[in-house]
Amino acid sequence: IPSYRNSYKKNICVDMLREGYHKSFTELFALMERWDVLREAAKVRSIFWLQKPLEEQPEKLDHFYHYLTRAENAERKGYFEDVYNNLYALACYFNTPEDKWVRNHFYERCFKIAQLIKIDGGKKEAEAHAHMGLLYEEDGQLPEAAEHYEAFHQLTQGRIWKDETGRFLNLLACESLLRTYRLLSDKMLENKEYKQAIKILIKASEIAKEGSDKKMQGEASYYLGLAYLAAGEHETALTVLNTYSQISTDLDDDLSLGRAYEATAKVLQSRGEMEEAIKYLKKVLKIVRNNFQNLDIVRASTMLGDIYNEKGYYSKASEYFQQAFDTTRELMNMPLMDETKVHYGIAKAHQLMLTINNYIETADFTSLDYLLSWKESRSDIAPDLIAGKA
Template identity: 65%
Template sequence: RNSYKKNICIDMLRQGYHESFSELFTLIQKWNALREAAGPGSAIWQQKSLEEQPDKLDQLYHFLTRAEAAQRAGHYEEVYDNQLNLAYCFNDPEDKWLSNYFYEQCFSTAQLIKIDGGKREAQAHANMGLINEEQGHVMKAAEHYEAFYQLTEGSTWKDETGHTYNSLACEHLWRIYTLLADKMLENKEHQQAIKTLIKALKMAKEG
């Protein structure tokens, strides 16, 4: 039943990709643990296991081994790009945990890149901000967005839609500060809420 997974694992080991092998193994175990924890009747329970989805195994094999080869050569920007490709690959709702896992990997790798002026680090902060915001960790998200803003100040970096990173940072901060202010008002922290709303307004004007 798992012969495809077995072949991929043997292939990785044959070619000396030991880290990729153990990472793939860990992810399969993590998937099974998530499924067990969710129990019968849950959405994840109805799905095929990761090891029974050859297309996903192919993507993991392809990008994990490329990332490992780049890491050996000390090309951390390539490691990052391969990890980011994996985060993008798993964009189905049921694969969210997998996507988030690779965004977190990107964040760690980005700290090691010294040749792109902080562009990938900025991008990684933006992605971690979005993950934290989605999970309801508003303060943590704000910290990531603030770092994203600081790293993009004065830069001309743009995303694929042509928006500058800095205008995106302003947008994220405007949104997160407004959310924070709402929470402060709920907790009757009026002074703090006003200060935070002023920060939100500043970002809205700047963006």
């Protein structure tokens, strides 16, 4: 049968078999079958499958043919580094959201081949662990991801290897491990497993110090400090967060310093040291206003409002809640606007209640006149001297 009567996909398969690339044909055929299964599964679930059928994508078929046959040829000769490079080229080519399952297939193939490469000191094996870590991380399998990132980190220690963009592999290993440890610790903290969370975050801090990246060290200290706060170990939390503050100051990083001060204020608030907490929150407000961080302004203002409201200083509470509310209006953030509106309304009600109670207790003609005027108009009532202080 003339080749022009066949589909492009079939011609690719026939060419592979004719030239003796039976292993490449078997792998491509299995991938094409899975492609069709995924299309059918999407139809059953009424999901709109954006991809065209594989036979309508000759460029992808060409890539499969080119790199699979080159990989098979290299494998026959025992050139495992070339096998790895060709399979990795396919993984990179299919690194799009809809094709990630193809990329993951080649990541797994690269990982197996990397174990056979003995001439590069373990660099390809390290890279393969990094790719497998990412594969598991994206799938939400964090313990498995951590295992691969730990191997990646171990293999790159003391090495000056770089990736294709010029970044040191050891630094990438540190970043990947810290990210995964933080995600694992978040789940532990949710389950109130404080000791385990602290243990893994201490490990993260030690790795961050190895990476010689001050910003990374600061981030590790921040999350460790928050874990100590959640566990109720306030003194240790303050010590660790102070380290984060110092690193942020050394780096001249205002936003990180603001985050350190906010976390410190939370610890002080938990210890009942409200005046100290207020000092730190006012520092936060100054920093975030200077840097136009509106969401941070809302959060810090709300925290200050809560403290003043709890202390019975309702005028001050209203002032900070109003700042938070006005900022959310600028942001046009409706859910946040509704939340700050409630805080502001409660503080105003407390302020009003205190003022009215003071007028009632005073019971002179001026006070009664204020009360009657307010009852008729329901507008803002002028606070007396005592109420004004609150």
